[in-house]
Structures are given as structure tokens and as C-alpha cells.
Amino acid sequence: xxxxxxxxxxxxxxxxxxxxxxxxxxxxxxxxxxxxxxxxxxxxxxxxxxxxxxxxxxxxxxxxxxxxxxxxxxxxxxxxxxxxxxxxxxxxxxxxxxxxxxxxxxxxxxxxxxxxxxxxxxxxxxxxxxxxxxxxxxxxxxxxxxxxxxxxxxxxxxxxxxxxxxxxxxxxxxxxxxx
Amino acid sequence: xxxxxxxxxxxxxxxxxxxxxxxxxxxxxxxxxxxxxxxxxxxxxxxxxxxxxxxxxxxxxxxxxxxxxxxxxxxxxxxxxxxxxxxxxxxxxxxxxxxxxxxxxxxxxxxxxxxxxxxxxxxxxxxxxxxxxxxxxxxxxxxxxxxxxxxxxxxxx
Numbered sequence: 487x488x489x490x491x492x493x494x495x496x497x498x499x500x501x502x503x504x505x506x507x508x509x510x511x512x513x514x515x516x517x518x519x520x521x522x523x524x525x526x527x528x529x530x531x532x533x534x535x536x537x538x539x540x541x542x543x544x545x546x547x548x549x550x551x552x553x554x555x556x557x558x559x560x561x562x563x564x565x566x567x568x569x570x571x572x573x574x575x576x577x578x579x580x581x582x583x584x585x586x587x588x589x590x591x592x593x594x595x596x597x598x599x600x601x602x603x604x605x606x607x608x609x610x611x612x613x614x615x616x617x618x619x620x621x622x623x624x625x626x627x628x629x630x631x632x633x634x635x636x637x638x639x640x641x642x643x644x645x646x647x648x649x650x651x652x653x654x655x656x657x658x659x660x661x662x663x664x665x
Numbered sequence: 666x667x668x669x670x671x672x673x674x675x676x677x678x679x680x681x682x683x684x685x686x687x688x689x690x691x692x693x694x695x696x697x698x699x700x701x702x703x704x705x706x707x708x709x710x711x712x713x714x715x716x717x718x719x720x721x722x723x724x725x726x727x728x729x730x731x732x733x734x735x736x737x738x739x740x741x742x743x744x745x746x747x748x749x750x751x752x753x754x755x756x757x758x759x760x761x762x763x764x765x766x767x768x769x770x771x772x773x774x775x776x777x778x779x780x781x782x783x784x785x786x787x788x789x790x791x792x793x794x795x796x797x798x799x800x801x802x803x804x805x806x807x808x809x810x811x812x813x814x815x816x817x818x819x820x821x822x
Contacts (some may be wrong), residue, residue: 512723584733613737614741617765619764
């Protein structure tokens with residue numbers, strides 16, 4: 487190769503790497519919790535005085551959606567969750583993160599309630615245990631209660647169609663979990 | 666010669682400034698004040714909140730960030746150290762379990778992070794190699810240039 491071409495080659499390589507870097511989302515931090523058992527919690531339900539714990543959901547895949555009425559992008563994904571709950575029979579648990587019951591209830595009244603159960607995490611302790619750092623976040627658990635996927639940020643039509651639905655049908659078909 | 670002195674003093678003041686700001690950075694305090702039972706706990710707390718990253722504003726540590734999550738995590742660090750009497754390592758382990766190595770400003774040396782740790786030294790060596798080559802080249806070119814100049818000077822006479 488011509489010697490004068492070397493700087494150009496280095497520059498082009500740099501441009502390629504930087505271009506790849508631009509397509510990555512720095513907010514996507516790989517979760518170390520994937521493949522691990524979901525953290526347990528015992529929190530009060532939004533619509534009753536009873537407590538709820540994810541242990542009750544053993545034996546079926548389920549979704550945990552972490553949301554708050556003060557969270558703007560939660561509003562954006564919420565209609566998609568409502569549609570998902572209508573079209574696909576899957577257990578969705580809502581974790582109401584650092585919110586007040588009255589505001590949470592008003593929000594669900596206005597936008598619809600896709601959750602079988604909504605629990606309250608007023609001080610964010612369960613959030614820390616689940617490694618939450620940006621609401622909304624959505625976790626998918628298998629029959630054994632192992633976390634299989636985590637969506638950071640709002641669900642989109644594309645994410646639901648290309649990632650969530652295939653994963654759910656795979657988890658439902660897997661009667662016996664291979665470890 | 667004078668310009669050397671000027672350059673040197675600029676470099677020195679720059680280094681002194683950098684060292685000073687680095688010290689200041691470590692000395693800064695978070696907004697809340699927590700009670701500690703021992704001096705060791707307080708020391709551990711301050712080390713930890715400077716070492717752990719706030720995941721919301723990713724270029725700040727827990728000490729610098731005023732995000733709600735950073736406040737919660739500072740509280741968590743304090744609870745673990747003071748109320749639960751845990752040591753520093755178990756707090757770090759607790760955070761890494763939930764947020765991954767990303768939460769550490771000082772990531773562990775692993776096969777995944779090897780390039781991160783070795784990268785600067787590789788670039789430094791590359792730089793030295795380039796510099797040596799350039800110096801050698803210019804050393805071998807200069808005399809001929811000089812001769813040419815003399816040659817042309819004598820010619821024009």
C-alpha cells in the first residue's frame with residue numbers, strides 16, 4: 487500500500503468505529519440479573535390491603551412492568567401494554583415505583599389497567615433490588631421465576647413484536663425448563 | 666531558551682491545577698448528612714459514594730449526582746454500612762449484583778475489560794514508536810537539506 491494512504495486508512499477505521507458507536511445506546515446497561523432468579527418482594531397491592539409476592543406466580547411466565555404516574559415515557563408505553571393484555575393472555579404485574587396510591591389509581595383509571603396485580607413500592611426499595619435505574623423498565627420471567635429479559639425504557643411496537651412476543655411464546659411452549 | 670521556560674511554567678501550572686481539582690473532587694460532600702458510629706464507617710461511605718456510578722446521569726458518581734436514584738443509593742450504602750454493619754466489599758458486591766460492573770468507576774481487570782486497562786499503554790507505546798521513527802527520519806534528512814542549501818547558496822554567489 488502507498489505510504490501516503492496510511493493516514494487515510496487510519497482515519498477511515500476511526501470513522502467506522504465512531505459510526506458504530508453512534509448507533510449504540512449508552513443508556514442500555516446490560517443487566518447482570520438476566521439468567522438469575524427474580525428478586526423477591528412482599529409489597530402491598532394498590533387495590534387492596536393484602537400483600538403480594540412474586541412467589542405466587544411460580545409455574546407460569548410473567549411480566550413485571552415498573553411504572554410511575556410521574557413518568558412521562560410510561561404514558562407512551564401504557565397503551566401498548568393495555569393492547570398486549572387484551573390480545574395475549576399473559577400475567578402482567580405492575581410495580582408502582584415511588585408514587586402515591588391516589589395518583590396511581592387516577593392514572594390507571596384514565597389510561598386503562600393492563601395489570602393483573604399492581605403493587606406499591608413507595609420508597610423504591612424493591613426497585614433497587616431489581617436494579618431499576620430508569621422507569622419504565624420491563625422484566626420477563628420464565629416458569630421457574632428466572633429473569634429472561636429486561637427492557638430499559640418504554641416498550642415500543644417494534645420491541646413488543648420482535649422481542650417480547652417471540653420470547654413469551656417460547657417460554658410458554660417450554661413446559662419443562664432446560665437448565 | 667526563554668520560550669522553554671514559558672512552556673515549562675505553563676505545563677507545571679496545568680499539572681498543579683489538575684492535581685488540585687482532583688483533590689477538591691474527592692473532598693466534595695453530598696447533600697445529606699448521615700450520622701456515623703465510627704470514623705471507619707464514614708471513610709468507607711465517602712470512598713463508596715465516590716467510586717459508585719449514578720446510573721441515571723452516567724458520567725457522575727453517587728457523590729456528585731443529585732438524581733433521585735443517587736439519593737436512594739447513597740441511603741442504601743449508609744444503611745448497609747451503619748445499620749447492617751456490612752463491610753465495604755459486600756456493599757460493592759450488592760451493587761454489582763444488581764447494576765453490573767458498570768456501576769463501578771474502577772472496573773475489575775477481567776478478560777472483558779483487558780482492552781480498557783491495557784489500551785492507554787498500547788497507545789502510549791505506539792506513540793513512542795511513531796515519535797522515534799519521525800525523529801530518526803528527520804535526523805537523516807536534515808544534513809542533506811543543509812548541504813543543498815549551502816550548495817544553492819554558493820551557486821547563487
